[in-house]
Structure formats: C-alpha cells, structure tokens
Amino acid sequence: MTRRFYVTTPIYYVNGAPHIGHAYTSIAADVMARFHRLAGHDVFFLTGTDEHGQKVEQAAQAAGVEPQVFVDRIAADFRDMADAMAISYDDFIRTTEPRHVAGAQALWERVAQNDAIYLGAYEGWYALRDECFYGEDELTTGPDGQKLAPTGAPVEWVKEPSYFFRLSAFQDRLLELYEQCPEFLGPHGARNEIISFVRQGLRDLSISRTSFKWGIPVPGDEAHVMYVWFDALANYLSALGFPDTNSARAAYWPADLHLVGKDIARFHAIYWPAFLMAAGIDVPRRIFANGWWTIEGQKMSKSIGNVIDPRDLVREFGLDAVRFFLLREVPFGGDSDLSRKALITRNNVELANDLGNLAQRTLSLVAKNCEGTIPERGEPSVEDTQLLGQVAILPQLMAVQMERCALTDALEDVWKVIRACNAYIDHQAPWALRKTDTTRMASVLRVLLDALRGIATVLQPFMPQTMERMLDQLAVQPDERNLAALETPLPAGRSLPAPQGLFPRYVEPEATV
RNA sequence: GGCGGCGUAGCUCAGUGGUAGAGCAGGGGAAUCAUAAUCCCUUGGUCGGAGGUUCAAAUCCUUCCGCCGCUACCA
Numbered sequence: 001m002t003r004r005f006y007v008t009t010p011i012y013y014v015n016g017a018p019h020i021g022h023a024y025t026s027i028a029a030d031v032m033a034r035f036h037r038l039a040g041h042d043v044f045f046l047t048g049t050d051e052h053g054q055k056v057e058q059a060a061q062a063a064g065v066e067p068q069v070f071v072d073r074i075a076a077d078f079r080d081m082a083d084a085m086a087i088s089y090d091d092f093i094r095t096t097e098p099r100h101v102a103g104a105q106a107l108w109e110r111v112a113q114n115d116a117i118y119l120g121a122y123e124g125w126y127a128l129r130d131e132c133f134y135g136e137d138e139l140t141t142g143p144d145g146q147k148l149a150p151t152g153a154p155v156e157w158v159k160e161p162s163y164f165f166r167l168s169a170f171q172d173r174l175l176e177l178y179e180q181c182p183e184f185l186g187p188h189g190a191r192n193e194i195i196s197f198v199r200q201g202l203r204d205l206s207i208s209r210t211s212f213k214w215g216i217p218v219p220g221d222e223a224h225v226m227y228v229w230f231d232a233l234a235n236y237l238s239a240l241g242f243p244d245t246n247s248a249r250a251a252y253w254p255a256d257l258h259l260v261g262k263d264i265a266r267f268h269a270i271y272w273p274a275f276l277m278a279a280g281i282d283v284p285r286r287i288f289a290n291g292w293w294t295i296e297g298q299k300m301s302k303s304i305g306n307v308i309d310p311r312d313l314v315r316e317f318g319l320d321a322v323r324f325f326l327l328r329e330v331p332f333g334g335d336s337d338l339s340r341k342a343l344i345t346r347n348n349v350e351l352a353n354d355l356g357n358l359a360q361r362t363l364s365l366v367a368k369n370c371e372g373t374i375p376e377r378g379e380p381s382v383e384d385t386q387l388l389g390q391v392a393i394l395p396q397l398m399a400v401q402m403e404r405c406a407l408t409d410a411l412e413d414v415w416k417v418i419r420a421c422n423a424y425i426d427h428q429a430p431w432a433l434r435k436t437d438t439t440r441m442a443s444v445l446r447v448l449l450d451a452l453r454g455i456a457t458v459l460q461p462f463m464p465q466t467m468e469r470m471l472d473q474l475a476v477q478p479d480e481r482n483l484a485a486l487e488t489p490l491p492a493g494r495s496l497p498a499p500q501g502l503f504p505r506y507v508e509p510e511a512t513v
Numbered sequence: 514g515g516c517g518g519c520g521u522a523g524c525u526c527a528g529u530g531g532u533a534g535a536g537c538a539g540g541g542g543a544a545u546c547a548u549a550a551u552c553c554c555u556u557g558g559u560c561g562g563a564g565g566u567u568c569a570a571a572u573c574c575u576u577c578c579g580c581c582g583c584u585a586c587c588a
Contacts, residue, residue, distance in 0.1 A: 133586095264588080352548060353550050356550090360550085
C-alpha cells in the first residue's frame with residue numbers, strides 16, 4: 001500500500017505581515033512534502049492562517065475595517081508569500097472558514113463529552129480601558145497605589161467565566177508519550193525543555209473567553225468564544241474534514257509531521273496531544289521545532305526595522321538561491337543568521353561554482369564532442385563505479401535525513417557527491433581523452449551525465465525551478481524524474497538541448513562604503 | 514533561583530573512551546573542458562579553566578568561568 005505522508009506548517013497568525021521566519025518553516029515543510037512525493041508517497045501538505053482572537057479584532061479596529069475584511073487581506077498576503085516561495089501546499093486552511101469552525105466545534109464537543117472541560121473562572125488583572133488582561137509582572141504601581149497596565153491604564157482584579165481544559169489530568173500520559181516515542185518531539189533541545197516543563201506540573205488551561213467576540217462560539221454556550229489555541233490547533237483535523245470519518249482525507253490522520261517555530265513548540269507538544277487524548281483521537285507522529293533567524297547578527301524586530309520580507313530576497317537573488325540558503329546555512333533546528341555576505345557566498349561557491357559550473361562544463365563537453373547526444377555507457381572503471389555508487393545511495397541517504405528533519409545534512413550529503421564529481425572530471429580529464437581515446441571520453445561523460453541526473457533528481461525538492469531546468473538540459477523526461485526512475489538508465493543517443501547556465505554568479509553592485 | 518544547552522582551527526560547525534576533523538577563509542602547485550569556475554598539496558587548535566576516574570578523555574565524574582534557552586494561558 002502506498003505510504004501516506006501528512007505534513008503541516010503552523011497556521012500563521014494574521015497579526016502582521018509574513019516575514020522570513022514564516023517562509024523558512026514553510027520551505028522546510030515544502031521540501032519534506034516534495035521529497036515524499038518524489039518517493040512516490042501519497043502526500044497531503046497543509047498550510048494556512050490563524051485568524052481569530054482579540055489581537056486581530058483590535059488590529060482590524062485600528063485599521064478601521066471589519067475583522068473579516070482585515071483577515072481576508074492579510075491571509076491573501078500570506079498566500080501570496082507561499083506562492084512566491086513555491087510552497088506546494090495541497091490545501092490552505094483559514095480558521096474563519098465554515099469547515100474549520102465546524103471541525104473545531106466538533107473537537108470541542110468530543111473533549112467535553114469525555115469530561116475534560118469544565119466551567120470555571122479566569123481571574124486576572126484587567127484593564128477596562130484596554131479591554132485586556134495583564135500579567136502580574138507587567139504591572140506598575142502608580143503614585144496613589146493604583147496598579148497600572150504598561151499602557152498606563154488602571155487595572156482591577158476581575159473574574160471572567162471561562163471554560164477550562166483539564167490539562168493537569170494529562171501530565172502523566174504526556175510524559176509517557178515523550179518517553180515511549182522519543183521521535184515525537186525534536187530537536188533534542190526543544191524536547192528537553194518541554195519535558196522539564198511538564199514535569200514541573202501542569203495547570204488546567206483556560207480555553208474560552210467572554211471578553212471579545214472574534215472567535216468560534218463554544219458549542220452550547222454562545223456567550224463564549226474558544227480561546228485561541230483550541231481553535232488554532234484544530235485546523236490540522238478540520239482540513240481533513242473532521243469529524244467526518246468518511247471524508248476522502250480522513251485517512252491522512254495521524255499527521256506525520258507538524259513543523260513549527262520554536263516559540264510555539266510547547267503548544268503543539270503539550271496542549272495538542274492532550275486535547276487529542278481527551279477526544280480519543282490518535283496523536284501526531286512527530287513535532288519538530290525550528291529556530292529563529294537573526295539578520296546580520298541582530299534579532300529581527302519591527303523596532304529595529306530589519307524585518308525581511310522573503311519576497312524581496314527572491315526578487316534580488318532568485319527563488320532557489322534563497323530556498324537553498326535558508327536550508328543550507330545552519331543545522332535545521334538551531335538558530336541561524338541571515339547575512340547578505342553569507343547568502344552571496346553560498347550562492348557563488350556552492351551553486352554557481354560547485355554545481356552550476358559542473359553541469360556547464362559537462363554539458364558543453366558533450367555538446368562539442370558527442371554531437372550533443374547522450375553517449376553509450378562504457379565498461380566501468382573503478383572510479384566510475386565508485387562515483388556512480390555514491391550517486392545511487394543518495395536517495396536512501398536522504399530519506400534517512402528527511403526522517404530526522406536534518407535538511408542541512410541532506411544537502412551536505414549531496415554536496416559531497418558534487419565535489420566528488422568535480423574531482424572525477426579533473427582526474428579523468430575528458431578534454432585530454434578527446435585526443436587519445438574518444439571511447440573512454442564518451443564513457444566518462446556518460447558517467448557524469450548519469451551522476452548529474454541523480455543529483456538534480458534528489459535536489460528537486462530543495463530547488464524545484466532550477467532543477468527542472470537542469471533535468472531539461474539533461475533530456476530527462478517528466479516521467480523519469482522521480483526516485484524510482486533513477487533505476488532505469490536513460491537511453492543512449494537521446495539528443496540534448498544546448499547548454500545554458502543554471503546558477504549565475506552574484507556580483508555585488510558597486511559598494512558605496 | 515530551578516531545569517537544560519553550549520563553549521573544538523581566523524569564521525561556521527561535525528566529532529560521546531583509543532594517535533584531533535569538514536566547509537569557508539589563508540599559502541603553494543597543477544590543469545585549461547567550464548560561469549577565472551575546478552583539482553592536488555598545505556599553514557593553523559595544549560578541543561573554555563582546574564581537578565578526578567581510566568592503560569587511554571574533546572568524549573565519563575566534580576568544580577569554576579563565560580554565553581544562551583525554558584520557567585504557561587503573549588496566537
């Protein structure tokens with residue numbers, strides 16, 4: 001039976017414009033989705049937007065528009081960003097869609113039926129003027145002893161009726177989950193933090209509000225709307241048609257992988273499985289948290305003004321160079337720095353020099369010396385066998401890295417082979433063989449063409465546009481571009497198009513330093 | 514304060530008991546098919562400090578120094 005693979009990005013909160021951090025998580029998820037499709041798996045790849053909550057309500061008010069108008073606008077921008085980054089999502093869910101509202105309410109009812117929800121009161125410091133709660137540590141005390149919010153508004157201790165989720169009842173089952181399924185949560189650092197957090201003891205979770213309206217009504221008590229996380233997390237199920245178990249997508253559950261930013265790892269690793277356990281639904285197989293990007297060594301923030309829109313980078317450097325950089329620069333899972341210099345170096349050294357130039361020199365030798373057609377395979381030398389062997393194991397090697405969410409390591413594995421190809425072509429020197437042994441020359445070039453085909457095939461998930469062009473240049477037909485097709489050599493004699501550069505070197509315009 | 518992580522070549526990092534590694538940067542050489550790209554060789558580290566266990570420690574233990582993360586309802 002075909003293996004199913006269900007991968008998600010977080011649904012992004014429409015409080016602000018999309019930035020490089022959103023793009024990063026989505027690209028990582030996209031690579032996973034594309035790789036599994038390449039392996040012939042039945043993939044469902046979900047992304048979307050989280051559109052409820054008080055902050056959105058307030059932001060809409062500030063913008064002078066209805067919340068729905070406001071979220072329509074921002075959601076469209078996120079979708080545009082996803083498309084600009086070539087994110088191959090199968091569905092884009094929005095929490096304001098009726099199907100999600102129905103799914104979230106159904107999940108609530110399941111949880112409630114199992115006695116995991118009770119009505120209590122949410123207590124806290126409330127500022128009437130700001131219409132919101134503040135934490136004790138955010139408050140200051142005014143000259144007359146009045147407690148004040150950071151905004152200067154006076155606060156008072158109030159109780160608001162709220163439904164609570166019995167999170168405390170799930171502590172042991174959660175710890176058992178982390179223990180028995182070590183792969184449930186990654187990377188290691190995030191896992192340790194979550195475990196120690198849960199060990200400290202869990203309090204019940206307030207999961208409804210009456211203080212604002214922009215949310216999903218609680219079933220049976222319309223005075224309440226669901227508090228954000230219950231609403232948001234349910235998206236992973238509602239996109240599958242939950243609670244309809246006959247839905248065409250129902251079989252994708254449990255999700256294989258939820259990719260998330262490290263800031264929301266906790267909600268996915270604690271609340272989400274607890275909600276599901278309470279509802280009697282299987283928990284997802286794996287949660288993986290990625291780190292933050294700093295910009296030129298600085299934290300990305302609106303006040304510094306260094307927030308980067310990934311679309312700007314794409315306009316300047318090209319989509320694939322940006323995708324490649326983000327996944328290549330540092331170990332996936334850790335924090336990383338985005339600097340202009342590093343991006344240009346990666347592009348020039350690894351894409352233009354290592355890979356682009358390898359393809360160019362190989363293809364132009366074939367064009368000039370083999371009448372532009374794929375040569376026959378010759379009797380393989382030790383070197384030939386060794387190089388082709390390295391190429392042949394790439395799919396398995398990368399599949400293992402994908403399971404680990406080690407996208408950087410997967411790329412490193414490919415680059416080892418690319419470097420080996422450059423060493424091979426230099427040692428074999430087909431330009432010298434042209435004068436002494438044209439048969440061997442043709443064999444050498446054929447080895448290189450086969451190696452390039454393998455390399456381009458496995459790199460498709462990372463750089464879909466450029467690898468498509470590379471495979472075109474190698475005369476690989478559309479149905480010969482998946483992993484299984486690599487088992488079948490291309491027929492000799494097939495003619496190749498005229499070679500064209502794949503990755504231009506980036507030359508920094510005149511510096512004005 | 515508590516819990517956890519990190520500190521290895523100029524830079525980014527890999528390496529969890531057995532003679533210190535990769536990429537980039539630096540130096541020398543080769544080649545000239547190619548996007549002046551490539552290949553080969555090479556400089557460079559008392560593996561944060563100290564102590565301990567061991568025949569043997571970057572790798573285990575103790576302690577100290579420095580940096581970072583988490584410590585719940587912010588979506």
